[in-house]
Amino acid sequence: MDSKKKKEDKDNQKSEIFASCSFSALGLHPSLCNQLQERLGFEGPTLVQAQAIPVILSGRHVLVNAATGTGKTVAYLAPIIHHLHSYPSRIDRENGTFALVLVPTRELCLQVYEILQKLLHRFHWIVPGYVMGGENRSKEKARLRKGISILVATPGRLLDHLKNTASFVHTNLRWIIFDEADRILELGFGKEIEEILDLLGSRQIGSVGNGNQVSSLSNFQGQNLLLSATLNEKVNHLAKISLENPVMIGLDDKKIQPDQSVDHIETAESDEDDGLGYSKVKNSSTGDYKLPAQLVQRYVKVPCGSRLAVLLSILKNLFEREASHKIVVFFSTCDAVDFHYSLLSEFCWSPNSQSEAEHTERFLRCNTLRLHGNMKQEDRRNTFQAFKTEKSALLLSTDIAARGLDFPKVRCIVQYDSPGEATEYVHRVGRTARLGEKGDSLLFLQPVEVDYLHDLEKHGVSLTEYPILKVLGSFPLYGQVYRARKFVSLDLHPWVLYLQRALESFILSEPRMNKLAQTAFCSWVRAYTAHRGDLKRIFMVKKLHLGHVSRSFGLKQQPSLVGQSFQNQSKKRKREGKQKGLSKQRKFTRKTRT
Numbered sequence: 001m002d003s004k005k006k007k008e009d010k011d012n013q014k015s016e017i018f019a020s021c022s023f024s025a026l027g028l029h030p031s032l033c034n035q036l037q038e039r040l041g042f043e044g045p046t047l048v049q050a051q052a053i054p055v056i057l058s059g060r061h062v063l064v065n066a067a068t069g070t071g072k073t074v075a076y077l078a079p080i081i082h083h084l085h086s087y088p089s090r091i092d093r094e095n096g097t098f099a100l101v102l103v104p105t106r107e108l109c110l111q112v113y114e115i116l117q118k119l120l121h122r123f124h125w126i127v128p129g130y131v132m133g134g135e136n137r138s139k140e141k142a143r144l145r146k147g148i149s150i151l152v153a154t155p156g157r158l159l160d161h162l163k164n165t166a167s168f169v170h171t172n173l174r175w176i177i178f179d180e181a182d183r184i185l186e187l188g189f190g191k192e193i194e195e196i197l198d199l200l201g202s203r204q205i206g207s208v209g210n211g212n213q214v215s216s217l218s219n220f221q222g223q224n225l226l227l228s229a230t231l232n233e234k235v236n237h238l239a240k241i242s243l244e245n246p247v248m249i250g251l252d253d254k255k256i257q258p259d260q261s262v263d264h265i266e267t268a269e270s271d272e273d274d275g276l277g278y279s280k281v282k283n284s285s286t287g288d289y290k291l292p293a294q295l296v297q298r299y300v301k302v303p304c305g306s307r308l309a310v311l312l313s314i315l316k317n318l319f320e321r322e323a324s325h326k327i328v329v330f331f332s333t334c335d336a337v338d339f340h341y342s343l344l345s346e347f348c349w350s351p352n353s354q355s356e357a358e359h360t361e362r363f364l365r366c367n368t369l370r371l372h373g374n375m376k377q378e379d380r381r382n383t384f385q386a387f388k389t390e391k392s393a394l395l396l397s398t399d400i401a402a403r404g405l406d407f408p409k410v411r412c413i414v415q416y417d418s419p420g421e422a423t424e425y426v427h428r429v430g431r432t433a434r435l436g437e438k439g440d441s442l443l444f445l446q447p448v449e450v451d452y453l454h455d456l457e458k459h460g461v462s463l464t465e466y467p468i469l470k471v472l473g474s475f476p477l478y479g480q481v482y483r484a485r486k487f488v489s490l491d492l493h494p495w496v497l498y499l500q501r502a503l504e505s506f507i508l509s510e511p512r513m514n515k516l517a518q519t520a521f522c523s524w525v526r527a528y529t530a531h532r533g534d535l536k537r538i539f540m541v542k543k544l545h546l547g548h549v550s551r552s553f554g555l556k557q558q559p560s561l562v563g564q565s566f567q568n569q570s571k572k573r574k575r576e577g578k579q580k581g582l583s584k585q586r587k588f589t590r591k592t593r594t
């Protein structure tokens with residue numbers, strides 16, 4: 001491709017993402033515009049920012065439904081800061097909280113807080129803060145007592161403070177933002193959200209605050225914003241109880257010029273009026289998802305028993321091809337993350353060594369990190385920061401990293417365990433190819449699961465096949481390269497066979513690893529049984545060969561042996577679940593899968 005064509009392509013890509021206007025043309029205060037440029041390095045707004053900022057500035061309730069990595073965070077934070085900065089008299093810490101940003105996970109909480117800190121660098125009187133599960137409650141209470149102007153929070157911990165922290169002033173609350181609302185609801189926080197809305201007096205009518213408002217500061221009414229990738233029943237319900245006559249900002253307005261955007265933005269389409277003045281928003285979850293054009297999406301069809309060896313081979317190939325690489329691999333459970341993390345960090349094998357004693361070289365020589373919801377808060381924080389700053393690293397994660405997290409320069413997303421809903425697929429791949437950058441994604445499927453591709457196609461997502469035999473053929477075995485014929489099954493590929501054998505003997509020789517593998521096997525099967533709705537027909541436990549599943553955890557044991565411990569574990573989890581009074585599904589979703 002000549003350089004002129006390359007430049008043209010780059011310009012086209014840019015105009016798909018960025019608007020042609022400036023931040024100040026959207027009505028933002030000049031010093032905030034400077035801050036966006038100097039602190040965050042943003043030269044101009046993205047399309048979604050150009051659409052959302054003027055509408056949010058106008059005070060309307062808004063529902064934003066836009067593609068991943070398009071800059072939604074600044075789209076809602078900038079107008080809030082603009083308003084707080086423009087109050088006739090400066091706000092004070094004693095005035096308490098003016099804006100509340102609700103997010104589903106702790107990592108997202110920290111991420112939004114970090115952006116806030118940068119944006120507020122020059123506006124020291126507007127104080128950012130966060131409260132979230134896993135943090136020290138009394139320290140949070142002390143911070144709330146001092147006063148936090150813009151508070152980022154996870155729902156459970158916020159509710160706790162609303163009920164138990166008397167010094168938490170929220171009488172001046174003007175904005176409630178639900179970021180990644182669909183995820184908040186999927187994690188089972190619906191009840192908490194309703195309670196929060198009730199406690200804040202913000203249900204339905206959207207008039208925030210309960211008396212004692214600082215009327216001298218502003219006579220502006222409450223404004224709620226909801227950002228969600230999917231508009232399903234639950235999100236519709238939340239929109240209904242929290243938004244008043246909202247403006248809908250969606251993907252279809254992508255091509256609209258920013259200066260015309262307010263006039264052209266669709267208001268929520270009316271399917272039916274519920275008599276409350278709120279029109280039901282059309283469900284777009286069955287429609288096409290818009291994915292970044294530059295994202296290369298592929299799938300690899302792997303028999304269950306060879307999954308582990310193929311995963312390791314692909315990762316080895318990716319890191320050897322490009323030394324500096326950032327890759328995220330998604331697993332269905334916390335236990336699977338722990339097992340693969342230990343395995344990848346410790347497994348030594350060099351295919352050209354003749355004796356066991358010579359296997360001293362780590363199979364995968366990359367910086368490996370892990371992230372899931374059962375880790376200690378401090379470790380979660382460290383991983384999150386490390387993966388942000390590393391130039392080359394491998395992150396093994398549950399879906400905790402699937403939504404909203406913005407890790408710079410991730411080149412490849414591997415979905416080793418299938419995601420379930422197509423939305424989840426879209427969010428996972430959304431961690432790469434952000435804001436016009438290059439990105440690849442690879443979905444692992446067993447031969448019995450390939451119907452999942454049709455499910456994705458229904459949403460306009462189509463994948464091409466990954467050349468796995470070519471990749472496996474690139475590894476020399478005892479000095480020889482084995483070029484498999486097309487019809488050779490992966491199970492019988494010499495490289496896969498040797499690697500599988502090496503993995504099994506390594507795991508067998510390490511009791512700790514063996515235990516991790518068994519636990520991971522059990523929760524993997526549990527997660528497989530948890531697929532819902534139509535997906536149950538694709539991911540059928542009945543079709544699984546448990547012996548092959550064991551092999552995919554490097555286990556040599558008979559499945560019945562492992563199955564026994566699986567049953568014991570299930571019973572134990574049920575007992576614990578009852579004791580803690582959590583519903584089975586909520587506990588499973590929050591504890592095991594994230």
Ligand SMILES: Nc1ncnc2c1ncn2[C@@H]1O[C@H](COP(=O)(O)OP(=O)(O)OP(=O)(O)O)[C@@H](O)[C@H]1O
Binds near residue numbers: 041043044046071405
């Ligand atoms: N105007 C801009 N110019 C340049 N970079 C920007 C701009 N706005 C946002 N970004 C960067 O784009 C990336 C994605 O932003 P953000 O995380 O807000 O996207 P998002 O739409 O919320 O993504 P997701 O749907 O995955 O949560 C971030 O790294 C952010 O710093």
